[in-house]
Amino acid sequence: DQQVKQNSPSLSVQEGRISILNCDYTNSMFDYFLWYKKYPAEGPTFLISISSIKDKNEDGRFTVFLNKSAKHLSLHIVPSQPGDSAVYFCAAYLADKLIFGTGTRLQVFP
Amino acid sequence: ETGVTQTPRHLVMGMTNKKSLKCEQHLGHNAMYWYKQSAKKPLELMFVYSLEERVENNSVPSRFSPECPNSSHLFLHLHTLQPEDSALYLCASSQFSNTEAFFGQGTRLTVV
Numbered sequence: 232d233q234q235v236k237q238n239s240p241s242l243s244v245q246e247g248r249i250s251i252l253n254c255d256y257t258n259s260m261f262d263y264f265l266w267y268k269k270y271p272a273e274g275p276t277f278l279i280s281i282s283s284i285k286d287k288n289e290d291g292r293f294t295v296f297l298n299k300s301a302k303h304l305s306l307h308i309v310p311s312q313p314g315d316s317a318v319y320f321c322a323a324y325l326a327d328k329l330i331f332g333t334g335t336r337l338q339v340f341p
Numbered sequence: 342e343t344g345v346t347q348t349p350r351h352l353v354m355g356m357t358n359k360k361s362l363k364c365e366q367h368l369g370h371n372a373m374y375w376y377k378q379s380a381k382k383p384l385e386l387m388f389v390y391s392l393e394e395r396v397e398n399n400s401v402p403s404r405f406s407p408e409c410p411n412s413s414h415l416f417l418h419l420h421t422l423q424p425e426d427s428a429l430y431l432c433a434s435s436q437f438s439n440t441e442a443f444f445g446q447g448t449r450l451t452v453v
Contacts (some may be wrong), residue, residue: 274446277441282439
């Protein structure tokens with residue numbers, strides 16, 4: 232019963248193009264969503280977040296979109312850079328619990 | 342430097358050993374978390390402490406025992422573990438819920 236799902240385990244994008252990472256959730260009580268980036272053998276690092284009262288939040292090359300009716304959020308990275316290659320996790324808060332998706336491995340090639 | 346420090350970074354222990362993982366944060370946060378990341382599995386929330394009180398125990402076996410002596414420190418005491426407990430154990434902290442959590446580098450645990 233995975234409450235936060237990332238259905239694409241991997242994504243490959245050319246440098247300079249847009250990367251779109253998707254996340255679906257099942258619980259409408261989630262009220263705050265986050266994206267994390269993770270390199271091997273390191274802890275996840277926070278990228279960007281969005282409250283359920285918003286539908287878009289932007290920070291530099293990163294934009295998160297939230298579609299509450301579809302219970303879907305996405306992370307757009309533009310332009311993609313080779314250094315963006317990592318595993319990306321979406322996460323959502325339910326009360327005190329921060330629940331993570333399964334992750335999507337992004338590879339940005341030259 | 343994330344402000345959340347975990348020690349040790351690597352640990353190999355036998356199934357009869359007792360060991361402890363340590364997490365320390367100097368960010369002034371009020372909530373701390375233990376997560377487990379196994380190969381090819383999602384990050385699993387194990388324990389949540391808020392204001393030094395455990396608010397969540399996510400059906401974790403009793404061979405894992407957390408301790409939060411103060412708001413800056415979190416421990417995970419391990420005893421009689423199984424090989425399938427081998428994983429990356431991550432500590433995180435946040436100011437409150439609904440704020441970004443910051444993670445430590447993790448402890449890579451191998452049970453032999």
